[in-house]
Amino acid sequence: MRLEFDSNRLLQLMKDFHILTGIRIVLFDDEYQELLSYPGKDCAFCHRMKSSETGQKKCRESDAFSFRQCNLDQRLIIYHCHAGLIEATAPLIDNHIVIGYLMFGQISDAASIDGLKGILADASTADEFSPSEDIFSEIPLKTDEQIRAAAKIMEACTFYVIQNETVFMRRQNFTNNLRMFLLEHLSEDLTAESISSYLGISRSKLYMACDKYIGMGIAEYVRDLRLEEAKTLLKTTNTSITEIAQRVGFEDYNYFSRVFKKETGYSAKKYRNLFR
Numbered sequence: 001m002r003l004e005f006d007s008n009r010l011l012q013l014m015k016d017f018h019i020l021t022g023i024r025i026v027l028f029d030d031e032y033q034e035l036l037s038y039p040g041k042d043c044a045f046c047h048r049m050k051s052s053e054t055g056q057k058k059c060r061e062s063d064a065f066s067f068r069q070c071n072l073d074q075r076l077i078i079y080h081c082h083a084g085l086i087e088a089t090a091p092l093i094d095n096h097i098v099i100g101y102l103m104f105g106q107i108s109d110a111a112s113i114d115g116l117k118g119i120l121a122d123a124s125t126a127d128e129f130s131p132s133e134d135i136f137s138e139i140p141l142k143t144d145e146q147i148r149a150a151a152k153i154m155e156a157c158t159f160y161v162i163q164n165e166t167v168f169m170r171r172q173n174f175t176n177n178l179r180m181f182l183l184e185h186l187s188e189d190l191t192a193e194s195i196s197s198y199l200g201i202s203r204s205k206l207y208m209a210c211d212k213y214i215g216m217g218i219a220e221y222v223r224d225l226r227l228e229e230a231k232t233l234l235k236t237t238n239t240s241i242t243e244i245a246q247r248v249g250f251e252d253y254n255y256f257s258r259v260f261k262k263e264t265g266y267s268a269k270k271y272r273n274l275f276r
Contacts, residue, residue, distance in 0.1 A: 003029040003100045005167040007036060013157060013166070014038035021104075021150040022140045027167070028101045031200060032060075032067050035100075043106045043138035045120065049083060058082045063103070071098045076155045078147065081105065084119040085139065088151040090158045092167055097208045100167060102154055107140045109147060116141065174199075174213055182225050186249045190222050226250065227263055234272040241268045 005027065014025045015038050026037040042050065049055040062081040066089045070077050076090040087105030091098045110116040116136055142150070161167040181198050182190065195218060196206040210218045226248040233244045242253050245268075250256035260268050 003035065003167065005036070005161075006165075009164075009166045010036060010161060011038060013161065017104075017153065017157065021146075021153070023104045023142075023150055024106055025102060025104045025154065028063075028067065028103060030071075030098060030100055030205075032064055044135040045083075045139060046085075046106050048135055062087075066103070067101055070101060074098060076151055078151050084108075086142075086147055088147070088154060090151070090155045092158050092162060094162055094168060097205055097212070102158055104150065104154055106138075107142050107147065109144055110141055112141070113137070174209055178210075178214075178221075179225070182222060183229070186226055186229055187247050188249065190249065192218055222249075223259070227260060230256075230260065230268070231264070231271065231275075234268060235275050241272075244268070 010027065014027075014036070017023070017025050018038050024037065024039055024043070027035045029035055041047065046059070050059055059082070062083075066077060066079060066087065069079075070089045070091050074091055074093060076088060078086065078088045081087050085105060086107050086109060087103060089101050089103045092100040092102065108116050108119060110119055113136055116139060120136065177199060178195070181195065185194075188194075192203045192206060196203045199206065201209070206218060210216065210221060214221055216224075229248045230244055230250075233239055233247065234241070237244075239247070245253050245256035250259070257268060260266075260271070264271055266274065
């Protein structure tokens with residue numbers, strides 16, 4: 001689901017966070033795509049790590065794990081990445097829906113550069129980097145207290161950017177995409193699984209987004225679209241009522257007749273005669 005944000009306001013906030021903490025901060029959407037960061041580039045160590053296919057894969061898997069855990073718990077988490085560096089992820093929650101994440105990282109709680117090198121040595125491979133290289137100086141060394149304080153500040157930023165609509169999920173994108181998909185597939189068996197798969201979101205997120213942006217559940221919305229399409233076909237075509245019922249997704253004609261009369265006050269035949 002597309003995440004929208006005010007890049008100027010958010011970038012200034014990220015810059016302020018970095019000035020205060022010395023830590024890089026990144027915005028991700030709910031599909032784990034990096035959208036904005038400050039500073040704009042990884043530290044030298046992480047850049048070298050990601051320059052190899054193996055290292056990049058490990059980084060992606062580490063990030064994805066943190067996002068899944070963050071989404072599951074819907075709270076801030078602090079953890080060690082696969083390379084031994086400390087990162088923190090906080091969910092961006094809009095009306096109980098996780099729409100993205102703020103993450104900081106590429107820091108360590110090692111007491112010295114030598115200690116840091118020892119931690120990172122286990123992550124090195126011949127095709128990534130040599131632990132003897134001087135690529136560690138950009139990694140901030142922080143105490144546990146400083147790391148937790150920075151994480152709390154980042155968590156506060158998530159509430160701020162949602163409250164001020166610096167970051168938000170665009171309602172129009174969701175409703176338009178949902179409606180377009182449903183209208184193109186009305187005759188099919190539209191399940192929550194198939195709909196959420198098309199939109200690229202979980203079923204729980206689909207339910208919550210429908211409640212927020214449409215004001216009803218997905219099953220009710222599908223039924224309403226089917227009835228609206230049936231009304232249109234009854235008024236504008238000579239197609240038989242049985243075929244119309246099937247075309248809009250009602251396999252059981254008797255069930256269609258009952259639902260149509262309940263919702264409109266007319267039988268399908270009478271509706272056609274009155275409104276053609």
